[in-house]
Amino acid sequence: xxxxxxxxxxxxxxxxxxxxxxxxxxxxxxxxxxxxxxxxxxxxxxxxxxxxxxxxxxxxxxxxxxxxxxxxxxxxxxxxxxxxxxxxxxxxxxxxxxxxxxxxxxxxxxxxxxxxxxxxxxxxxxxxxxxxxxxxxxxxxxxxxxxxxxxxxxxxxxxxxxxxxxxxxxxxxxxxxxxxxxxxxxxxxxxxxxxxxxxxxxxxxxxxxxxxxxxxxxxxxxxxxxxxxxxxxxxxxxxxxxxxxxxxxxxxxxxxxxxxxxxxxxxxxxxxxxxxxxxxxxxxxxxxxxxxxxxxxxxxxxxxxxxxxxxxxxxxxxxxxxxxxxxxxxxxxxxxxxxxxxxxxxxxxxxxxxxxxxxxxxxxxxxxxxxxxxxxxxxxxxxxxxxxxxxxxxxxxxxxxxxxxxxxxxxxxxxxxxxxxxxxxxxxxxxxxxxxxxxxxxxxxxxxxxxxxxxxxxxxxxxxxxxxxxxxxxxxxxxxxxxxxxxxxxxxxxxxxxxxxxxx
Amino acid sequence: xxxxxxxxxxxxxxxxxxxxxxxxxxxxxxxxxxxxxxxxxxxxxxxxxxxxxxxxxxxxxxxxxxxxxxxxxxxxxxxxxxxxxxxxxxxxxxxxxx
Numbered sequence: 171x172x173x174x175x176x177x178x179x180x181x182x183x184x185x186x187x188x189x190x191x192x193x194x195x196x197x198x199x200x201x202x203x204x205x206x207x208x209x210x211x212x213x214x215x216x217x218x219x220x221x222x223x224x225x226x227x228x229x230x231x232x233x234x235x236x237x238x239x240x241x242x243x244x245x246x247x248x249x250x251x252x253x254x255x256x257x258x259x260x261x262x263x264x265x266x267x268x269x270x271x272x273x274x275x276x277x278x279x280x281x282x283x284x285x286x287x288x289x290x291x292x293x294x295x296x297x298x299x300x301x302x303x304x305x306x307x308x309x310x311x312x313x314x315x316x317x318x319x320x321x322x323x324x325x326x327x328x329x330x331x332x333x334x335x336x337x338x339x340x341x342x343x344x345x346x347x348x349x350x351x352x353x354x355x356x357x358x359x360x361x362x363x364x365x366x367x368x369x370x371x372x373x374x375x376x377x378x379x380x381x382x383x384x385x386x387x388x389x390x391x392x393x394x395x396x397x398x399x400x401x402x403x404x405x406x407x408x409x410x411x412x413x414x415x416x417x418x419x420x421x422x423x424x425x426x427x428x429x430x431x432x433x434x435x436x437x438x439x440x441x442x443x444x445x446x447x448x449x450x451x452x453x454x455x456x457x458x459x460x461x462x463x464x465x466x467x468x469x470x471x472x473x474x475x476x477x478x479x480x481x482x483x484x485x486x487x488x489x490x491x492x493x494x495x496x497x498x499x500x501x502x503x504x505x506x507x508x509x510x511x512x513x514x515x516x517x518x519x520x521x522x523x524x525x526x527x528x529x530x531x532x533x534x535x536x537x538x539x540x541x542x543x544x545x546x547x548x549x550x551x552x553x554x555x556x557x558x559x560x561x562x563x564x565x566x567x568x569x570x571x572x573x574x575x576x577x578x579x580x581x582x583x584x585x586x587x588x589x590x591x592x593x594x595x596x597x598x599x600x601x602x603x604x605x606x607x608x609x610x611x612x613x614x615x616x617x618x619x620x621x622x623x624x625x626x627x628x629x630x631x632x633x634x635x636x637x638x639x640x641x642x643x644x645x646x647x648x649x650x651x652x653x654x655x656x657x658x659x660x661x662x663x664x665x666x667x668x669x670x671x672x673x674x
Numbered sequence: 675x676x677x678x679x680x681x682x683x684x685x686x687x688x689x690x691x692x693x694x695x696x697x698x699x700x701x702x703x704x705x706x707x708x709x710x711x712x713x714x715x716x717x718x719x720x721x722x723x724x725x726x727x728x729x730x731x732x733x734x735x736x737x738x739x740x741x742x743x744x745x746x747x748x749x750x751x752x753x754x755x756x757x758x759x760x761x762x763x764x765x766x767x768x769x770x771x772x
Contacts, residue, residue, distance in 0.1 A: 277754050278753065278754065279754075280746050280750035280751065280753050280754070281746065281750075373730045373731060374730075374731050387728060387729045387730065413736075413738070416733065416735075416736045417729075417731060417733065419731070483715060483716055483718075483719070485713075486712065486713035486714075486715050486716045487713075487716050489709060489712075489713050490713055490716060497690060501691075504691070505756060506755075506756075506763060506765050507754070507755055507763055508754030508755060508756075509754070509756070510756070511756030511757065514756070514757070514766050516766075518766055518767075519766060519767055519768065519770070520765050520766045520767065520768045521691065522693075522766075523766045524691045525688075525691045525692060525693040526693050528690075528691055528692050528693070529692055529693040529694060529695070532692070537692060537694070537698070537702070538702055538705060538706065538709075540690050540692060541683060541686050541687060541690060541692070541702055541706060542706055542709060542710075544686045544689055544690045545678065545682075545686055545706070545710075548686070548689075553720065554714075554717050554720065555710075555713075555714075555716070555717070557720070557726060558716040558717045558719060558720040559713075559716045560726030560727055560728055561716075561719050561720065561722070561724040561725070561726050561727075562716050562719055563726070563727040563728075564724050564725055564726060564727040565719060565724060567727060567730070599705055599708070599709060600708060600709060600712050614730075615730060616730025616731065617730075642730070
């Protein structure tokens with residue numbers, strides 16, 4: 171029956187929706203699709219380093235199961251047979267999970283994360299695990315213990331962080347779908363600098379069970395893809411209540427796919443926050459953002475200027491809250507039940523072995539945040555640092571609430587600059603932290619946000635991201651607005667932005 | 675607010691069970707001082723009558739019926755252990771000899 175003439179190159183350039191449709195109609199087999207992507211990984215990943223582990227046999231077995239299902243005449247789900255790159259922060263039964271850290275090198279989890287289970291149940295083909303900043307701490311994927319990932323637009327530049335591997339896999343056509351996690355911007359920021367789409371759903375929308383915890387009140391898994399519709403299709407697969415996660419929202423998932431299929435901003439009120447521009451923003455980023463606002467106006471949106479004064483304190487609050495929670499969460503890496511153990515020569519105490527193992531297993535950024543968090547939570551400093559940061563969190567939430575009384579969505583640049591060269595900010599943590607300036611307020615408040623491409627910065631020819639922010643549980647608005655903006659841009663450019671990326 | 679000294683970093687590292695090297699103590703003391711200087715602005719709101727938010731969702735304790743359910747086998751639970759003995763996690767000594 172299958173008489174495909176598609177070349178590897180044309181298969182890997184299909185959208186996820188297009189791939190699923192061709193598999194469902196029998197034009198392509200899931201095995202052919204998996205093999206095309208595995209061949210692409212083989213050809214380019216040595217240069218990009220998007221993957222930490224490629225599960226070739228597992229992917230082909232999943233693909234064969236999809237083909238068998240189709241041959242038996244069983245109904246296939248909307249993403250059945252579509253390949254996906256999974257951030258190495260989600261546990262995968264029997265498949266290495268390292269969180270980009272030496273401390274979990276070689277660990278084979280005995281269970282699947284809820285998200286992993288849902289992907290498998292939807293017949294999504296998991297190609298492997300993607301590179302990331304260690305424990306998702308970073309804005310550049312340079313903090314991976316296994317070496318940095320390159321940005322497919324320019325391999326000497328960062329692909330964003332911490333989910334740089336996932337976004338680089340999309341931008342280099344190694345997978346049409348990917349999963350990220352967003353604690354301070356780690357889905358949206360890599361999407362912006364690689365010219366792809368990434369969504370941080372409402373906090374609690376996607377289960378955190380089996381997702382290695384960094385900062386529990388901020389961490390949120392979410393979908394990444396090359397188009398808004400593909401992102402929505404993946405969102406519906408992974409979102410929904412999970413009784414194994416006490417922070418999981420027990421409410422229906424908003425109709426995100428329907429919204430992505432009916433993009434429109436006509437009559438919508440779109441907010442522009444004055445705190446989301448100023449010092450530190452690249453001129454080309456501001457230029458593309460201003461053009462996006464003009465585009466929204468032309469598409470029928472009403473633009474409303476907003477003042478959210480507490481946003482100026484968001485970065486400071488984040489860099490106290492996230493390290494505090496990290497210092498507590500990472501206490502589980504004690505060298506007793508799993509992970510690296512160092513110095514156990516029969517003469518040392520358990521406490522000494524723990525300290526030596528953590529010293530050997532954690533990288534600089536992780537250690538820096540553990541120390542900072544331990545300090546912020548310590549007696550005498552708690553009120554001044556952690557306590558005050560939580561008050562700022564309240565003020566930021568109130569600023570959002572006031573804003574959403576006036577507007578349906580807020581837009582901003584996703585990142586203040588385009589992708590910077592690998593190594594440029596490595597020794598300057600504060601400079602690195604600025605990359606998440608526009609994304610962090612949303613994590614603190616728990617609402618939903620998306621990044622999608624809005625053009626190339628004229629000065630360096632690198633992608634710029636447009637961020638759309640919606641109230642909690644109104645994730646569908648991101649897709650409605652995002653789909654309208656994407657369609658208008660693709661029409662203006664004559665093709666998707668990613669087609670302008672150099673070939674690898 | 676006070677800056678963070680090398681000795682303080684060493685103390686915090688002990689509390690956090692991190693056996694930092696000497697050069698790391700110097701390196702982190704400088705960097706943490708910079709970071710704390712930059713983030714200390716949050717205390718500007720401390721005097722205001724603002725309730726703290728620890729979590730974006732109102733959290734309630736979730737209970738389930740106390741029923742036996744499928745779980746990991748002992749072999750699975752021990753599969754990632756650095757050392758094991760007699761189907762148990764084997765750990766270094768916890769109590770001192772004196």
